[in-house]
Amino acid sequence: MAADDSLAVTPFGSCPLPKSRYDHILLGHGSGGQLTADLIQRLFLPGFANDVLGALEDQATLRDCRLQIADCRLQIGSSNLQSAICNLQSGWVAFTTDSFVVRPLFFPGGDIGRLAVHGTVNDLAVGGARPMYLSAAFILEEGLPLVDLQRIVASMRAACREAGVALVTGDTKVVDRGKGDGVFITTSGIGLVPEGRSLSIHAARPGDRILVSGTLGDHGIAIMSVREGLEFETVLESDTASLAGLTEAILEACPSTRCMRDPTRGGLSSALNELAAASRVGVELDEAAVPLRPEVRGACEMLGLDPLYVANEGKLIAVVPPEDAERVLAAMRAHPLGRNAALIGEVVAGHPGMVILRSRVGGERVVTLLAGEQLPRIC
Amino acid sequence: MCLGIPGKVIETYRENDVLMGKVDFSGISKRVCLEHVHGVQPGEYVLVHVGFALSRLDEAEAGRVFALLEEMNQFDELKIPLADEPGVG
Amino acid sequence: MKYVDEYRDGGAARKLATAIAHTVTRPWTIMEVCGGQTHTIVKSGIDRLLPPQVELVHGPGCPVCVTSLEMIDRAHAIASRPEVTFCSFGDMLRVPGSRGDLLQLKSQGSDVRVVYSPLDAVNLAAARPERQVVFFAIGFETTAPPNAMAVWMARKRRLTNFSVLVSHVLVPPMITALLQAPGNRVRGFLGPGHVCTVMGTGEYEPIARRYRVPVVVTGFEPLDLLEGVFRTVRQLEAGRAEVENQYARAVRDEGNPASRRLIEDVFEVCDRKWRGVGLIPKSGFKLRYEYRDHDAERRFEVADIETQESSLCISGQILKGLKKPHDCPAFGKECTPQSPLGATMVSAEGACAAYHAYGRHLAVYSGRPRGGAENAPLRGRPLNRGAGP
Numbered sequence: 001m002a003a004d005d006s007l008a009v010t011p012f013g014s015c016p017l018p019k020s021r022y023d024h025i026l027l028g029h030g031s032g033g034q035l036t037a038d039l040i041q042r043l044f045l046p047g048f049a050n051d052v053l054g055a056l057e058d059q060a061t062l063r064d065c066r067l068q069i070a071d072c073r074l075q076i077g078s079s080n081l082q083s084a085i086c087n088l089q090s091g092w093v094a095f096t097t098d099s100f101v102v103r104p105l106f107f108p109g110g111d112i113g114r115l116a117v118h119g120t121v122n123d124l125a126v127g128g129a130r131p132m133y134l135s136a137a138f139i140l141e142e143g144l145p146l147v148d149l150q151r152i153v154a155s156m157r158a159a160c161r162e163a164g165v166a167l168v169t170g171d172t173k174v175v176d177r178g179k180g181d182g183v184f185i186t187t188s189g190i191g192l193v194p195e196g197r198s199l200s201i202h203a204a205r206p207g208d209r210i211l212v213s214g215t216l217g218d219h220g221i222a223i224m225s226v227r228e229g230l231e232f233e234t235v236l237e238s239d240t241a242s243l244a245g246l247t248e249a250i251l252e253a254c255p256s257t258r259c260m261r262d263p264t265r266g267g268l269s270s271a272l273n274e275l276a277a278a279s280r281v282g283v284e285l286d287e288a289a290v291p292l293r294p295e296v297r298g299a300c301e302m303l304g305l306d307p308l309y310v311a312n313e314g315k316l317i318a319v320v321p322p323e324d325a326e327r328v329l330a331a332m333r334a335h336p337l338g339r340n341a342a343l344i345g346e347v348v349a350g351h352p353g354m355v356i357l358r359s360r361v362g363g364e365r366v367v368t369l370l371a372g373e374q375l376p377r378i379c
Numbered sequence: 380m381c382l383g384i385p386g387k388v389i390e391t392y393r394e395n396d397v398l399m400g401k402v403d404f405s406g407i408s409k410r411v412c413l414e415h416v417h418g419v420q421p422g423e424y425v426l427v428h429v430g431f432a433l434s435r436l437d438e439a440e441a442g443r444v445f446a447l448l449e450e451m452n453q454f455d456e457l458k459i460p461l462a463d464e465p466g467v468g
Numbered sequence: 469m470k471y472v473d474e475y476r477d478g479g480a481a482r483k484l485a486t487a488i489a490h491t492v493t494r495p496w497t498i499m500e501v502c503g504g505q506t507h508t509i510v511k512s513g514i515d516r517l518l519p520p521q522v523e524l525v526h527g528p529g530c531p532v533c534v535t536s537l538e539m540i541d542r543a544h545a546i547a548s549r550p551e552v553t554f555c556s557f558g559d560m561l562r563v564p565g566s567r568g569d570l571l572q573l574k575s576q577g578s579d580v581r582v583v584y585s586p587l588d589a590v591n592l593a594a595a596r597p598e599r600q601v602v603f604f605a606i607g608f609e610t611t612a613p614p615n616a617m618a619v620w621m622a623r624k625r626r627l628t629n630f631s632v633l634v635s636h637v638l639v640p641p642m643i644t645a646l647l648q649a650p651g652n653r654v655r656g657f658l659g660p661g662h663v664c665t666v667m668g669t670g671e672y673e674p675i676a677r678r679y680r681v682p683v684v685v686t687g688f689e690p691l692d693l694l695e696g697v698f699r700t701v702r703q704l705e706a707g708r709a710e711v712e713n714q715y716a717r718a719v720r721d722e723g724n725p726a727s728r729r730l731i732e733d734v735f736e737v738c739d740r741k742w743r744g745v746g747l748i749p750k751s752g753f754k755l756r757y758e759y760r761d762h763d764a765e766r767r768f769e770v771a772d773i774e775t776q777e778s779s780l781c782i783s784g785q786i787l788k789g790l791k792k793p794h795d796c797p798a799f800g801k802e803c804t805p806q807s808p809l810g811a812t813m814v815s816a817e818g819a820c821a822a823y824h825a826y827g828r829h830l831a832v833y834s835g836r837p838r839g840g841a842e843n844a845p846l847r848g849r850p851l852n853r854g855a856g857p
Contacts, residue, residue, distance in 0.1 A: 225407075233401055233408040298405030298469065302427070303558075303584065304382045361481045361690040363513020365826040375558030376584060377382060378429060378532065378607065381610035381662035382504055383688075383718075385471035395625060397617075405469050412587055415613055415726040424471060426665060426718045429557070430585025431614035433727070434665040434718050436471055441717035444695050448480050451487050 030101075032266025032311070033370025056278070057201060058261065059096035059127040061193050067093050091194040094129035096120060099186040105148060107226055109219075109237030112183055113152035115313060117159035117167075118242050119264070120189040125247040126260040126316055128199040129191030131163060136187050137171040141180030152183065163242035165189070197251070203258040204279035206349040209325040211318045213246060213332055214239070214340040216268055217296040220310035225299065236295055241314030246337045253331035254324040262316045266370055267309040271317055272345075272355045273369050282351040285367065288360050289344045304377035308357075309370045319347065383428040385436050386411070388421050402427060471717065475689030481517065484694035488701055489519040496704050497523045498697060499646075500658040501639060502608075503530030503822075504688050510822040512690045522701060525653070525792070526819035527646070528745060529660060531607045531637055532559050533812055536741040539606075539635045540565035542770040546602055546633065547578050549768070553596065555589040556604040558582045564808060586618035586632075593622065593630035602764045605632040610662040612636055612753060613727035616734035619755065619762050631764040636753035637740055639663050640671045645748045647679045656700040658693065659685035661715040666731075668723030672711045680709040687715040734759055744812065793823040800824060 029035045045054055052060045067090065100116045110118075116136065124131040136156070140149065160167050218239040225232040243262065251257055263271035268290070276283045292300075292307055300307050314337065320328050325343060332338030355367040386402035391413060393399065400413040402425065409430070416425055416432045425432040500506060506526045509515050515524050528534050544565050547554035554570070561571040561582065574580040579599075583589050586603050593601035605615040615632065622630040639660050646652060659672055664685045672683040682703035686696030696714045703710060713719055731753070740752025755763045764770075782798075785791040793799050793812070803813050805821050812820040 233410065234406060236407070293406075294469070295406035298403075298407040301384045301469065301472065302382075302386075302404050302407065302409065359512045359690075360476050360478055361512045361514065361517075362478045363517055363690075365511060365513050368825055375561060375582060377559040378557040378611065381502065381608060381660070383610070383662045383665075385469070387470070395621065397621065412585075412614070412617060414617065415724055415730070417726065426662070428610055428662060429614050430587050431617065433610065433613065433662065434720070434724055437717050441471060441474075443716060444475070444691050444714075445480075447695060447698075448483055451483050 030265065031370055031374070032264065032270045033309070036266070037369060055200070055202070056274070057127060058123045059094045059129060059189070059191070061127060061129070062093045062095060065093040067091060067192055089192060089194060091192045091197070094124050094127055094191040094193045095188065096123040096127075096191075097186070097188040098123060099184065101181060101184050102223065103181055104223075104226055105152070105182050107238055108222055108235050110240040110313075111152055111155050112185060113156035114159045115238075115240050116185040116187050117156050117163060117165070118240050118313060120187040121163045121165060122243045122262045122313075122316070124189050124191035125242075125244040126199075126262050127191075127193065128197040128247070128251060128257075128260075129193045130248075131165045131189055131191040131244055133190045134160065134165055134167045134187055135169045135171075135189075136167055136185055138173070139180055139184040139186075140172065140174045141182050142174055142177040144182050149183070159242065163244055197255070199257060199259045201259050201261065201275050201278040204275055204281050204319045204347045205258070205321075206281060206347055207322050208258055208319050208347040209322050209343055210272070210283065210285075210345040210347065211320065211325065211329055211332065212268070212291065212342055212344050213243075213316045213318070213338045214314075215291045215293045215296065216263070216312055216315065217300065217307035217310035218293060218315075219313040220267070221296045221299045221305075223311075224303070232299065234295060236299070239312060239314035241337055243314065243316050243337065246316065246332065246335050249331050249335050249338075250318055250328055254320050254328045256321055256324070257328070258319040258321070260316050260318045263312050265311045267307070267311055268317070269306075269308045269355070269367050270369060272367065273353075275319065276355055277353045279347070280352045282348040282353070283345055283355040284348055285345040285355060285357040287357050289342055291340045291342050305374055308367060309374050381428055383426045383433060385424045386427050388413070388419055388423050388425060390421055391419070400432070402432070472689065475687070475691040476512075477691065481514075481690055481694055484691065484698055485517040485519075488522060488694070488698050491698065491701050491705055492519055492521045493705060495521045495523065496655050496701060497525055497653045498656045498658065498700050499525045499527045499654040500686070500693070500696075501527040501529040501643065501660045502662070502688070503533070504662075505529070505658060505686065505693060506819055506822050508688055508690060508693060510826045514690055514693055517694075518697065522697060524697070526822075527657075528642060528742065528812075529608070529639070530812075531611070531635075532557075532563060534637055534742045534744065535560070535563065535606050535635050536743050537565060538741065539633070540569075541567065542765065543570065543604055543633055544568070544573060545770045546764060546768045547573050547580050549600070551600045552768075553579045553581060553592065553599045553601045554604070555581050555583045555592065555601060557606070560604055560606060586614050587621070590618050590621050590625070590627065590630060593627045594625060597629055599629060600767075601630050602768075603630070603632045605634045606636065608637055608639055608660065608663050609667050609731075610660075610665070612731045612735060613666055613724070616730045619734050619759055620730065622762055623759065628761070631762045631767050632755065633764040634735075634753065634755050635740075636735065637742065638737070638751050638753070640675060641748050641751035642742070642745075643672075643675055644679075645745070645751075647675070647681065654681070656682045656704055657684070658696040658700065659683045659711070661685060661687045661692070661719060664713075664715070664719045664723065666724050666727045668728075669711050669713055669719065669721050676709050676711050682709050682712070684712045684714050685719055687718065793820040796820070 029039050098119050100112050102112050102115055105112045120134055121131040222236045222238040225236050261271040272283050329341055332341035356364055357367050358364050386404045389401045389403050391400040398413045400411050401408050402411040411427050412431045413419055416435050419435055424436040426434050540563055544567055546552055562569050570580050589601055589603040619632055669685050676683050682700050684696045684699045686692050699712050735753035736756050737750050738752050738754040739749050741747045760766055782791055782796045805824055
């Protein structure tokens with residue numbers, strides 16, 4: 001793509017901003033595809049310039065920041081003596097941030113608050129961290145009904161409890177009516193990556209198998225189904241969920257899991273393309289093996305959408321050494337969030353950086369990064 | 380062009396004096412205008428394009444490509460290599 | 469999914485591909501008319517299953533791509549007005565006009581909305597009487613019945629705040645223009661399956677006869693396309709030039725009489741300018757005088773704008789099947805889906821966009837000459853489906 005790197009005077013100093021045909025931010029910049037990748041590569045990475053950020057993992061493991069936590073439980077003995085069993089765990093701090101702008105605020109299967117907790121927890125969990133603490137900053141639009149905010153907070157509290165994390169700090173700001181979308185939530189999360197664990201999207205090797213924890217496209221289609229202009233009569237639920245238990249089950253079955261990712265915006269395609277690029281390997285995907293709910297498939301067919309590009313909020317992919325694949329698959333399927341887990345592909349040495357899919361019909365094609373926002377098509 | 384997919388009619392009703400229906404696509408249902416497939420009954424399949432039923436699907440005709448494939452079984456019997464094996468294409 | 473899954477069966481596909489390989493004795497160039505057919509071909513990799521003698525060229529069957537620059541500019545002008553709620557099919561939003569696309573207009577604050585169906589726009593107009601709701605009525609004949617129904621319903625419900633910007637295009641005049649163009653290599657057509665559910669197959673008889681080209685009306689699933697190619701090749705080898713109906717499960721020879729009556733009532737044939745191709749006489753629909761109250765061009769008095777198409781863009785040659793996307797020096801470089809220069813890159817169904825989306829510009833396909841190597845597998849071996857080493 002032609003990039004005219006002209007120097008421009010910007011708040012970042014002389015950070016070169018590429019000449020792009022867009023002067024304004026577009027929706028496509030948030031879709032998790034090519035435009036998002038460009039914005040990160042050309043604006044944010046050079047702007048903030050550091051190695052940890054540059055690795056572009058889902059969370060930052062701060063390897064110069066050791067952590068020791070005491071996980072203490074009280075035991076009451078028969079003679080009323082109390083003793084404390086303390087489990088000392090050491091490892092490194094994992095740190096992540098995320099923001100949530102979903103519309104509508106309340107959708108089948110969840111709401112923006114629940115999504116915020118799960119999304120942050122999952123970013124930590126897929127990096128092998130045990131999620132511990134969250135922060136949440138709210139940007140509220142003037143005029144938001146208080147009962148809505150109460151619902152969101154209650155939902156977040158329940159989600160935190162389920163995920164075993166505590167929301168320990170926060171902030172609130174209000175913007176004028178019309179300048180927000182009801183609620184925006186920005187979170188950060190801190191977790192512990194136990195000593196000895198090292199997952200990374202740079203770690204995939206030829207021969208590794210790619211597993212997915214369940215059906216794809218559920219969240220994106222659920223959101224679309226309640227958006228104006230595209231309503232379905234059927235109610236489809238988002239799959240939003242905390243994956244922390246599932247990731248632990250996977251890592252217990254296979255400590256040498258290369259990496260895990262949650263395919264959120266941009267869908268499976270973005271997650272696999274990022275993996276292929278970071279590890280400099282090829283990925284081969286079997287279309288027939290990708291699990292899809294029939295309703296999601298029906299909706300995608302009807303709107304002309306490709307499920308490989310649709311967002312998920314309660315699913316993960318795991319890249320594991322070939323000899324461990326069966327065992328990990330069994331461990332996933334034994335977990336409530338992994339019942340439909342499947343082996344969908346393989347890491348190969350050929351065509352590095354590229355994801356190739358074999359279609360049901362026996363043909364093949366390259367799965368490229370989403371260009372902009374996926375829009376329903378007429379033809 | 381023209382993304383059209385088959386869906387199953389679940390029910391029909393009139394709205395603003397036009398025949399409408401609830402059509403199912405593998406568990407997803409959508410309101411579709413059935414005005415140009417008058418007489419369609421629940422259980423039948425229609426071809427839907429942008430919320431509009433263009434035609435009814437004919438089950439008997441739908442089997443035609445498979446009849447053609449049956450004729451082609453003669454290729455199997457002659458043991459001619461298939462398209463993705465060496466020596467062909 | 470019934471009527472879908474059966475037509476995606478891998479074993480059946482291979483059989484059809486083999487049958488084609490065994491029927492063909494010399495090179496044939498066949499054009500699939502519809503963008504949706506192009507999409508399936510490229511997405512399922514069907515063209516790569518065919519023997520090297522069969523070349524598929526992609527037709528201008530994408531109404532989004534061929535909507536003229538003037539029409540996009542008119543849409544832009546209307547949508548910029550503060551009182552207008554501009555409704556459109558999703559993929560039209562990214563088509564670039566002289567001053568940008570509708571998506572950019574939306575990012576600047578205009579009320580531009582995606583709708584799935586024109587009937588949704590009518591309902592929106594009824595629900596929001598204070599807004600001027602305009603629907604961008606594009607499409608081939610397939611979309612004419614729903615668009616006509618929308619106008620008819622608006623009139624019936626006396627919705628004075630609903631109008632349509634019409635830019636329908638018709639297939640038979642386009643095919644004829646293609647066959648008359650110098651340098652045409654197309655010898656047979658996979659006809660437009662969904663257009664024919666509405667219009668029937670009769671319009672293609674005179675074309676088949678006059679130009680001695682088989683026209684096989686074809687569906688959109690992989691097996692439909694393979695069967696369509698098989699039947700076309702079979703005719704070509706036998707020296708026949710007839711209209712066949714491969715998509716008989718959805719297409720009747722007479723089409724849909726009720727739809728044709730409504731189209732006749734609401735629209736009339738007019739000349740149309742096709743982006744990348746030029747003016748084709750009597751190749752479009754416009755609203756009849758009786759429905760002028762719902763004609764957005766009249767209501768908003770949008771003036772014509774001079775257009776400049778990129779000199780780099782060879783859309784016209786691609787649309788006529790004379791060149792392939794990767795023949796274009798700008799393909800994948802100056803011209804990408806994010807920054808399209810011409811018609812065939814703008815919509816997901818355009819040949820260039822389809823090729824780009826499925827990676828045909830990438831190194832893995834480069835350096836392959838036409839002929840057998842073009843159809844060799846991308847990788848050397850089949851996908852390993854087993855878990856374990």
